[in-house]
Amino acid sequence: YFQFVQQWPPATCIRSTKPCSKHRSLPIFTIHGLWPSNYSNPKTPSNCNGSQFDAIKLSPRLRSKLKRSWPDVESGNDEGFWEGEWNKHGKCSEQTLNQMQYFERSHEMWIFHNITKILKNASIVPHPTKTWKYTDIVSAIKALTQTTPLLRCKRDPAQVKGQPQSQLLHEVVF
Numbered sequence: 001y002f003q004f005v006q007q008w009p010p011a012t013c014i015r016s017t018k019p020c021s022k023h024r025s026l027p028i029f030t031i032h033g034l035w036p037s038n039y040s041n042p043k044t045p046s047n048c049n050g051s052q053f054d055a056i057k058l059s060p061r062l063r064s065k066l067k068r069s070w071p072d073v074e075s076g077n078d079e080g081f082w083e084g085e086w087n088k089h090g091k092c093s094e095q096t097l098n099q100m101q102y103f104e105r106s107h108e109m110w111i112f113h114n115i116t117k118i119l120k121n122a123s124i125v126p127h128p129t130k131t132w133k134y135t136d137i138v139s140a141i142k143a144l145t146q147t148t149p150l151l152r153c154k155r156d157p158a159q160v161k162g163q164p165q166s167q168l169l170h171e172v173v174f
Contacts, residue, residue: 002093004109004174007032009073010126011170014157021076027126029115031070032171033085034106036092050091053083057099066103069110115172118144131166141172149174 006029013020036048058066072081082103090102097105119125122140124132134151141149153167 001037003033003035003037004106004113005032005035006030006110006113006115006172007073008126008169008171011154011168012073014154014168020074021072026071026073027116029172030073031106031110033089034093034102034109035089036096048092050094051099052091053086054099055079055083058082058103059100062100062103062107065107069107070103109174113145113147113172113174115141137169145174147174 008029009020009026012032066082067078070078070082072078075081086099086102090097090099093102118141119137121144122136124137124140134153137151138149141147150173151169152171152173154170156166156168
């Protein structure tokens with residue numbers, strides 16, 4: 001099976017050890033990856049042998065789509081990010097999806113599972129002081145996708161001592 005992972009750029013950049021690119025404040029969920037996995041260890045994406053990334057296989061039209069749905073929010077090197085994701089995860093999918101299909105399918109899934117739109121429709125939008133429960137976010141996503149996502153959160157570095165522990169939504173996994 002595949003894990004389709006979307007990330008929230010502002011939360012992604014909080015954990016980054018290097019300055020993030022211009023996409024750091026992008027107000028939409030973007031693709032982190034499409035990871036072939038296995039039943040023996042479903043939380044760990046597979047790594048395997050297969051063909052290396054070939055940028056020539058991505059049409060100009062697809063590149064344009066991926067720059068919107070799958071930007072490298074950390075370094076801004078979109079093609080380098082795609083290459084890393086393909087070489088680490090995508091090439092494991094070659095029995096099912098070739099490189100072009102892998103990236104096309106990822107973009108299609110991003111459109112179909114538009115987390116930004118789904119949450120906005122449920123009045124769940126980023127806000128400096130408002131918080132939501134994990135279950136509220138999962139319920140909003142499940143109501144429209146009929147799929148229960150896994151949410152990955154991280155500690156809020158701006159957490160005020162003495163206040164209840166809050167976390168930031170970092171990734172949504174299908």
